[in-house]
Amino acid sequence: MAYVISDACLSCGSCAGECPVGAISEGENQYVIDADTCLSCGACADICPVGAISEG
Numbered sequence: 001m002a003y004v005i006s007d008a009c010l011s012c013g014s015c016a017g018e019c020p021v022g023a024i025s026e027g028e029n030q031y032v033i034d035a036d037t038c039l040s041c042g043a044c045a046d047i048c049p050v051g052a053i054s055e056g
């Protein structure tokens with residue numbers, strides 16, 4: 001199961017730089033994870049300052 005970003009996201013951009021496969025991009029209102037690309041490594045969840053990322 002891919003990781004997902006909740007609406008708690010502040011669009012700080014920190015997670016995008018941590019993803020080893022470039023699955024995170026800036027969406028219209030917050031950052032989003034491409035579920036087909038995500039490897040569920042958890043690196044993005046570890047770095048998010050507001051805990052907005054969890055396993056979906």
Ligand code: SF4
Pocket residue numbers: 003018019020021022023024033037038039040041042043044045
């Ligand atoms: S869990 Fe890993 S592969 Fe998936 S979006 Fe986060 S950093 Fe990228």
Ligand code: SF4
Pocket residue numbers: 005008009010011012013014015016031047048049050051052053
């Ligand atoms: S690290 Fe967290 S707050 Fe920052 S863009 Fe990613 S999901 Fe949003």
